[in-house]
Amino acid sequence: MGRQLLGVLALRANTTLATDWLVDALWPGSPPRSAESNLRSYLADIRRVLPGWLTSGPNGHVLRAAADQLDVLAFGREIELARGLTGAAAVAAYGRALALWRGPVLAGLSIPEAVRIEAQVLEDRRLDVTEDWCAARLEAGDDPDLISDLQALVERTPLRERRWQLLMLAQYRSGRQADALAGFRRLQGILDDELGVAPSPQTIDLQRRIQQRDPALSRPARRLLVSCRPPVHTWSAARAHWTS
Numbered sequence: 001m002g003r004q005l006l007g008v009l010a011l012r013a014n015t016t017l018a019t020d021w022l023v024d025a026l027w028p029g030s031p032p033r034s035a036e037s038n039l040r041s042y043l044a045d046i047r048r049v050l051p052g053w054l055t056s057g058p059n060g061h062v063l064r065a066a067a068d069q070l071d072v073l074a075f076g077r078e079i080e081l082a083r084g085l086t087g088a089a090a091v092a093a094y095g096r097a098l099a100l101w102r103g104p105v106l107a108g109l110s111i112p113e114a115v116r117i118e119a120q121v122l123e124d125r126r127l128d129v130t131e132d133w134c135a136a137r138l139e140a141g142d143d144p145d146l147i148s149d150l151q152a153l154v155e156r157t158p159l160r161e162r163r164w165q166l167l168m169l170a171q172y173r174s175g176r177q178a179d180a181l182a183g184f185r186r187l188q189g190i191l192d193d194e195l196g197v198a199p200s201p202q203t204i205d206l207q208r209r210i211q212q213r214d215p216a217l218s219r220p221a222r223r224l225l226v227s228c229r230p231p232v233h234t235w236s237a238a239r240a241h242w243t244s
Helices: 002-011 019-026 035-049 071-083 087-098 113-140 146-156 161-173 177-195 201-211
Strands: 054-057 060-063
Touching (some): 019 035, 019 060, 019 113, 161 177
């Protein structure tokens, strides 16, 4: 329960959370009579493990942290940085953001309903940033791992069309027009079987341009990139060590 509390505080870092709200988050429906006492005990544990991070007052409790102290904040910072960059610098920034992850939000814990939306938004944001990272790698130039990485991504989440678009374009730019067009046909089949829909107009347009060998799809100026896979770190709500 103490780790759940830390996760809730981290997902809403720098926001004051009322005691009643925290009780409802940890014990939804029918909290025990000892709920507030238990909460005070868990908060004391957090203060012991993370001295100076937790502030309490009449309005509630807040976990105060800077972006270099909390992974969820560092993730947002690196994304904003990456979106203002181009080329290899953008690839590196997106890679640093994704390197903060390994597994789902609050892995191994039951996510309280009170922060389930925040957790899902964060998971969705990771999917989006993974695609942004691949797009940056595609535009930056020669990346020996890009096609294989995109192939793994479309296998993992076959209904996300942008991943197929990036794979098709990467294959085309590598001289694999037939593979790119075959990928489009496979996506068509998946979308029809799973959702009963056709690919988006953007994907259809890309397929047409690949078929016609549109010169505008040619690869950008070549910039040598070694493998751009981000290093693997363990995702956690807070970087401090926590046991319960």
